[in-house]
Amino acid sequence: MRLRSTLLVPLLCTMVAGCSSIGGAPIKHVVELFMEGGEKPLREAMRPLRGGSRVLVFALDGVGEEDFRRALDEGNLPSVAALLGPRAGAGVYAHGYAASGTLSVLPSITMAAWTSAFTVRPPGETGVPGNEWFERETMRFYAPAPVAFSSNDHAIRMYTKGLIGEQTHVPTLFEQADVRSFVSMLPLSRGADLLQLPKLNTFGDLFFATVQGAVRGRPTRKSYSETDQNSVRSVIAGLKEYGAPDLQVVYFPGIDLMRHVSEQPDVEVQRYLAEITDSLIASVLDEYRRQGVLERTYVMFVSDHGHTPVMTDDRHRLLNEPAELLDTIGVRVRSFGIDSKTDDFQAVLAYQGSMAFVYLADRSTCRTAGERCAWSRSPRETEDVLPVVRAFDRANRTGELMPALKGTIDLIFARPSKHFWQRGARPFQVWDGQQLVPIATYLKRHPRPDLLRLAERMQELGTGPYGAHAGDVVLLANARADRPVEMRFYFGADRYTSWHGSPSAPDSRVPLVVAHPARSGTELRQLTSRTLGATPSLLDVTPLVRALLRN
Secondary structure, rough: OOHHHHHHHHHHHHOOOOOOOEEEHEEEEEEEEHHOEEEEOOOOOOOOOOOOOOEEEEOOOOOOOHHHHHHHHHHOOHHHHHOOEEEEEEEEOOEEEEEEEEEOOOOOOOOHHHHHHHOOOOOHHHHOOOOEEEEEOOEEEEEEEEOOOOOOOOHHHHHHOHHHHHHHHHHHHHHOOOEEEEEEOOOOOOOOOEEEOOOOOOOOOOHHHHHHHHOOOOOHHHHHHHHHHHHHHHHHHHHHHHHHOEEEEEEEEEEHHHHHOOHHHHHHHHHHHHHHHHHHHHHHHHHHHHOOHHHHHEEEEOOOOOEEEEOOOOOEEEOHHHHHHHOOOOOOOOOOOOOOOOOOOEEEEOOOOOEEEEHHHOOOHOOOOOOOOOOOOOOOOHHHHHHHHHHHHHHHHHHOOHHHHHOOOEEEEEEOOOOOOOEEOOEEEEOOOOOOOOHHHHHHOOOOOOOOHHHHHHHHHOOOHHHHHHHEEEEEEEOOOOEEEEEOOEEEEOOEEEEEEOOOOOHHHHEEEEEOOOOOOOOHHHHHHHHOOOEEEEHHHHHHHHHHHOO
């Protein structure tokens, strides 16, 4: 039964204190999302089916490469294993190929990763550098998946207003491929024909998980699994109504959401894949079989990032400490939240799990409290940037100024030049304790094989027309997977049992698997390798899908 919005608002207002918002989202946006569950056409008329090969993408949020491989080996993904067939060599199956060493972008976090995967461009070019960020030109803060505070406003606007599509400044896969495309739940759907959402007029799914998360604490595992289950019901309903499209993306957010809060995250992800995800994948594959198109469909499995277990306590969660340090050295910091109480701030913080972006103003334009800074101007290296870098370095090494930050930071990155965003952002360099040096130079002197393709990925984050969206200083938390969990830290408002965002292998290596019932694994390896090359990454997803559509 679908409720009328006039009845829905009073119902929701009995669940929360007040009627102006739910979880930080204006009530009208919540109602709109609630009422739009099911199918949301994104074009006036769908593109005609072009015939030929189809592509079906299963986007598994928060599943690392090792997680996926283990799930196959231990029998936790029987439907996927049946599709791939027996293993025939390194990464090769009878009817599938698994690329090895595919890397996420930096930070290895949901919004940045999926946006890059479904556009082919890195964060410095897409305009979406993380789960939250500050746009200095407009002084607006974006938080489609907030980390430093609790608000569901922008998360809901992703689906009601296409927020990520609005902030993505490059063509999407759906625009590039220009074929009939259906998208389920993916944050970026611009250019597709149909957006498929869970029917949000049932309890326990994404909508009520949002309400419960804002009002009663964290949603339960049942909420996350019902989100995925209801989403797939909408996918199958769309397939039955319109037939299989040329390109279908099925997004599973529940795995990642569950993993953040599970007491045994690495164990629970296997249980979730076995008990929830595999059967949902099977149901979609069965519908393709029923329609007689699976034999002509490439099936891809891909993720955005993995996870690293952390301590769920206030000591290892860094929230107010960076702001308090900046305040101690005389820098006025913007309050956490989508909307600031005042324009009187000289620094902004945006958190990405294992990373934190620090945005700095030219403080000569706003020396006196109450003055609004000229954020269109770049910060001064000597007067604005380096004092902040040195303060974090001292606090990290000695505890000076902020004892709680001692030993919490792995590396500090900053930009050495002025006016960087007016001519395109310049690369980040790394602080060596005395000065800023190129990242490649630093790594030659201080090898860090655990930080995968660090120089390349930091350049992709910090350069390009929107590289300034990653801030002026980037803090990499001590979150090394090769150290005891008691020595790992993360930036964020909530206490989690598992986080991500770093350049380390568990966070960065993701599965990229292609299957086809009528193709051999050797054929798929040859076809896939022509696109991926020797160093595969999420930036290869879009060109690979386009190549598969042509074959």
